[in-house]
Amino acid sequence: STSEPIRLEDRIRDIQDFPQKGVLFKDITPMLQDGPYFRAAIERLAAHYAGADIQAVVGVESRGFIFGAPLAYLLNCGFVPVRKFGKLPAETINIEYALEYGTNIVEVHKDAIKPGQRVLIVDDLLATGGTVEAAIELVEKLGGHIAGVAFLVELSFLKGREHLKDHDVFALIKY
Numbered sequence: 001s002t003s004e005p006i007r008l009e010d011r012i013r014d015i016q017d018f019p020q021k022g023v024l025f026k027d028i029t030p031m032l033q034d035g036p037y038f039r040a041a042i043e044r045l046a047a048h049y050a051g052a053d054i055q056a057v058v059g060v061e062s063r064g065f066i067f068g069a070p071l072a073y074l075l076n077c078g079f080v081p082v083r084k085f086g087k088l089p090a091e092t093i094n095i096e097y098a099l100e101y102g103t104n105i106v107e108v109h110k111d112a113i114k115p116g117q118r119v120l121i122v123d124d125l126l127a128t129g130g131t132v133e134a135a136i137e138l139v140e141k142l143g144g145h146i147a148g149v150a151f152l153v154e155l156s157f158l159k160g161r162e163h164l165k166d167h168d169v170f171a172l173i174k175y
């Protein structure tokens, strides 16, 4: 029997009014549960950055960790967590940002990024862009070079890309 090519969007479902009324939430958990789909997503991201000389992958807690860690593994580079406030034990810098639903503070270890290091920022989803904009600012404060910004899903209608306009933004799926 022949197998159909994997269409990642077949494993993303819509949840109305989560986490609050008026938000149409794209739920990626069906894709994470399906081994060949999850693997295809990671492999497609890795293929896009093969030869890009990525020296560190930065993932944003918590869903950015799910994609960032296996991607760093395939790209043979280190993984740097950007975490919610109060979770990292050593010296940090932090930044507050606006979310589609609320505000948040994220931080990173001061010694996690070296000046001039080529960094790929990874998250599951681009909505307003606030989260990844904060991660970019943290990396740039430490002297890192943003070599790319990668997502599984981009919600194009929220225009998050406009917040990231100086940077090379890539998404596997766009709505």
Ligand code: PRP
Pocket (backbone or CB within 6 Å): 060, 061, 062, 063, 064, 098, 099, 100, 123, 124, 125, 126, 127, 128, 129, 130, 131, 132, 160
């Ligand atoms: C979600 C998502 C992105 C961000 C996208 O994370 O995983 O990080 O929001 O929104 P934005 O582009 O408007 O900033 P959330 O803060 O809900 O945390 P989680 O990953 O821990 O679920």
Ligand code: HPA
Pocket (backbone or CB within 6 Å): 024, 025, 026, 027, 100, 125, 127, 155
């Ligand atoms: N889906 C999943 N995660 C999100 C969304 C969404 O619509 N908006 C902000 N984070």
